[in-house]
Amino acid sequence: MRLLSDLEVGECGVLVALDLPPGVQNHLMYMGFVPHAQVCALHRAPAGDPTVYSVDGIEIALRRETARAIRVEDLTVEAIFESELAEVI
Amino acid sequence: MGDCCTTPVLTPPPSWRASADSLSTIALIGPPNSGKSTLFNRLTGLRQKVANYPGVTVEQRMGRMAGIDRDDLVLIDLPGIYSLDPFSEDARVSISVLKGQMPGTPKPDAVLLVLDSLHLTRQLMLAAPVLSLGLPTLVILNMTDLMEARGGVVDPLRLAQELGAPVALVSATKGTGLDAIKLFLNRHRGTPQHDELPFMLPVLGNAMSTHLWAAQVSLKTGYRAPLSAENSRKVDAVLLHRVWGPLLFLVVVFGVFEVVFSVGQPLSDGLGDLLAKFGSWGTGYLPDGWIRSLVLDGAWKGVTSVLVFLPQILLLFLFIGVLEDSGYLARAALIADRVMRTIGLNGKAFIPLLSAYACAVPAIMATRTIENKRDRMATILVTPFMTCSARLPVYMLLIAAFIPNTFFVGGLIGLRTIVMLSLYVLGFWAAMTTAWLLKSSILKSNDAPFILELPQYRMPTIRSLGLRLVDRGRVFLKQAGTVILCVTLALWVLAHFPLNKGHAPELAESVIGRLGHFIEPAIAPLGFNWKIGIGLITSVLAREVMVGTMGTLYGADPETQTQTLQTALHHDLPLGGAVALMVFFAFAMQCTSTMAVVRRETNGWKWPAIQFAYMLVLAYSAAFVTNWVVTAIWG
Numbered sequence: 001m002r003l004l005s006d007l008e009v010g011e012c013g014v015l016v017a018l019d020l021p022p023g024v025q026n027h028l029m030y031m032g033f034v035p036h037a038q039v040c041a042l043h044r045a046p047a048g049d050p051t052v053y054s055v056d057g058i059e060i061a062l063r064r065e066t067a068r069a070i071r072v073e074d075l076t077v078e079a080i081f082e083s084e085l086a087e088v089i
Numbered sequence: 090m091g092d093c094c095t096t097p098v099l100t101p102p103p104s105w106r107a108s109a110d111s112l113s114t115i116a117l118i119g120p121p122n123s124g125k126s127t128l129f130n131r132l133t134g135l136r137q138k139v140a141n142y143p144g145v146t147v148e149q150r151m152g153r154m155a156g157i158d159r160d161d162l163v164l165i166d167l168p169g170i171y172s173l174d175p176f177s178e179d180a181r182v183s184i185s186v187l188k189g190q191m192p193g194t195p196k197p198d199a200v201l202l203v204l205d206s207l208h209l210t211r212q213l214m215l216a217a218p219v220l221s222l223g224l225p226t227l228v229i230l231n232m233t234d235l236m237e238a239r240g241g242v243v244d245p246l247r248l249a250q251e252l253g254a255p256v257a258l259v260s261a262t263k264g265t266g267l268d269a270i271k272l273f274l275n276r277h278r279g280t281p282q283h284d285e286l287p288f289m290l291p292v293l294g295n296a297m298s299t300h301l302w303a304a305q306v307s308l309k310t311g312y313r314a315p316l317s318a319e320n321s322r323k324v325d326a327v328l329l330h331r332v333w334g335p336l337l338f339l340v341v342v343f344g345v346f347e348v349v350f351s352v353g354q355p356l357s358d359g360l361g362d363l364l365a366k367f368g369s370w371g372t373g374y375l376p377d378g379w380i381r382s383l384v385l386d387g388a389w390k391g392v393t394s395v396l397v398f399l400p401q402i403l404l405l406f407l408f409i410g411v412l413e414d415s416g417y418l419a420r421a422a423l424i425a426d427r428v429m430r431t432i433g434l435n436g437k438a439f440i441p442l443l444s445a446y447a448c449a450v451p452a453i454m455a456t457r458t459i460e461n462k463r464d465r466m467a468t469i470l471v472t473p474f475m476t477c478s479a480r481l482p483v484y485m486l487l488i489a490a491f492i493p494n495t496f497f498v499g500g501l502i503g504l505r506t507i508v509m510l511s512l513y514v515l516g517f518w519a520a521m522t523t524a525w526l527l528k529s530s531i532l533k534s535n536d537a538p539f540i541l542e543l544p545q546y547r548m549p550t551i552r553s554l555g556l557r558l559v560d561r562g563r564v565f566l567k568q569a570g571t572v573i574l575c576v577t578l579a580l581w582v583l584a585h586f587p588l589n590k591g592h593a594p595e596l597a598e599s600v601i602g603r604l605g606h607f608i609e610p611a612i613a614p615l616g617f618n619w620k621i622g623i624g625l626i627t628s629v630l631a632r633e634v635m636v637g638t639m640g641t642l643y644g645a646d647p648e649t650q651t652q653t654l655q656t657a658l659h660h661d662l663p664l665g666g667a668v669a670l671m672v673f674f675a676f677a678m679q680c681t682s683t684m685a686v687v688r689r690e691t692n693g694w695k696w697p698a699i700q701f702a703y704m705l706v707l708a709y710s711a712a713f714v715t716n717w718v719v720t721a722i723w724g
Binding site for chain 1: 207215424428
């Protein structure tokens with residue numbers, strides 16, 4: 001288990017859970033940060049923070065403090081399978 | 090996560106009615122970046138009205154649907170939202186409007202729901218709560234041309250079946266598929282059809298179940314998301330680069346100003362010459378005497394001295410529009426986030442601050458994207474410090490009159506450009522410092538999370554840029570034709586009364602002269618004379634009124650009548666006073682429109698009053714120090 005903030009630029013992970021206040025959490029989920037979603041770190045802002053993540057085809061910038069409250073797991077074959085299974089269900 | 094199968098059957102909400110026999114109000118709703126504004130412009134054309142919903146900071150955009158020949162219908166553009174989750178003010182407003190609970194806004198008879206077909210699965214999450222309201226709804230899949238070009242697939246018939254609502258494929262940028270909207274509106278003469286209500290909707294208010302429902306619907310309808318555009322990422326690899334990113338950012342900002350001044354100045358001069366010729370040609374038909382003087386020296390000179398700045402102001406709005414429509418402004422917010430954090434704000438506050446270079450009024454309206462209330466308040470309070478386009482005429486006039494046109498570094502940098510840029514930096518610095526003071530005292534708050542969607546880069550359309558310019562040009566011309574015309578006429582009258590043995594008095598003996606001399610002691614320490622004092626009073630209405638006032642006052646004075654305004658000012662004002670005047674304008678809040686918008690956004694006179702007083706004290710002190718320093722060194 002890792003944190004979203006740990007992803008290096010170019011790395012991807014599968015979202016496991018969000019540990020944020022309900023309002024923020026819902027907002028992020030409506031933007032596509034749902035469990036089993038594949039999230040990739042794309043760019044960091046020139047100052048090193050915030051970071052741009054791609055999720056569900058769009059790009060969203062989050063500060064490190066927010067990304068630290070989102071748990072992800074490595075992009076393994078099983079994780080990809082589960083993520084696609086979740087889509088089908 | 091199996092709760093997707095427990096989705097209840099929804100009955101129509103009680104507010105639902107089947108009475109109205111004809112449509113009149115249509116609501117347009119969709120997530121941010123779904124191309125909603127482009128579609129709104131398509132459907133309404135030039136006939137738009139922008140206002141604010143009462144009591145909240147959410148902008149209300151309305152227009153008659155002339156774009157599809159339905160002038161009888163009013164289209165309401167609701168704010169771009171991801172969900173009807175009442176977390177954000179935008180969503181709360183959207184719900185009230187859709188339910189007909191917003192005072193002053195009629196309940197919509199039908200809904201146009203715009204979804205970006207490139208990201209349909211996620212966008213469908215908004216469809217669930219909107220459809221469950223039970224209003225006749227047309228689901229519009231936008232950007233279908235792009236989706237198909239990139240290999241995406243969707244079955245509109247299956248989707249319509251799943252949603253229980255008609256689906257139209259549209260490209261708002263190209264204007265294709267609008268016939269389907271027309272058809273929908275013609276067919277629905279306000280009689281909602283029971284059997285069209287969706288029958289399978291998820292539990293509302295739960296993001297996870299809504300997501301699963303959306304995923305299921307998109308799967309059943311054979312939706313295949315198109316390949317994501319790699320172009321935006323490639324561009325971002327450069328524009329967000331550690332070194333090139335900030336560098337290009339600075340180049341963009343400086344480039345904008347350079348073009349505004351170097352291209353705008355000749356245009357302004359040309360327009361000025363043209364207007365002056367037109368004025369003397371027109372008044373040649375008037376009898377010599379006080380009528381000609383009133384029309385030419387009073388009204389025409391005052392109004393045209395402000396009108397000549399139209400090219401520069403339009404250029405500035407054009408560039409801000411290009412930056413915003415292309416998607417670069419969101420990147421700028423991202424780059425600026427680190428700096429904004431040090432003063433206690435986040436990158437989103439940067440967008441209104443940058444737009445405030447054009448005008449503080451739309452900028453203050455743009456602060457509504459900032460979720461945290463205290464952050465938004467701080468941004469509203471500092472925005473008028475940013476050098477808006479109304480300060481340009483004043484700066485241009487004073488710089489042209491007092492700053493020698495010398496160049497350094499082999500002709501690359503002019504002294505006038507340096508002075509102008511310093512004034513911009515001064516305003517920016519005042520905004521930053523004030524924000525920091527506010528955020529570390531009365532508006533202290535916990536850091537709100539910074540969540541910013543980066544839209545794909547898009548080519549700004551001439552249509553939407555044109556609409557912006559027409560809109561802003563209209564506001565500026567209206568100002569010149571009403572406020573400035575009235576002020577200059579009143580000034581001319583006050584400058585020619587009371588009559589002295591049937592003749593106009595010396596300017597110093599006129600009503601306006603006496604008033605000016607009365608307030609002179611208060612402004613003398615700043616190096617200002619009484620004419621400037623009159624200008625300071627009239628420019629409380631709007632900054633550019635200052636230039637019109639100077640035009641009228643020096644035009645009414647026989648000693649300076651034959652000189653250009655620049656020469657007249659140069660002989661009448663010491664250098665210290667001139668520089669102090671620029672500094673005064675950098676800080677002071679001289680704009681009734683801004684005060685009105687701040688009052689509306691903060692729901693009361695308290696904040697605009699504090700803001701006005703603070704900015705006035707700062708302007709006075711800074712002008713005092715400037716006059717003293719400049720006089721001591723160069724005086």
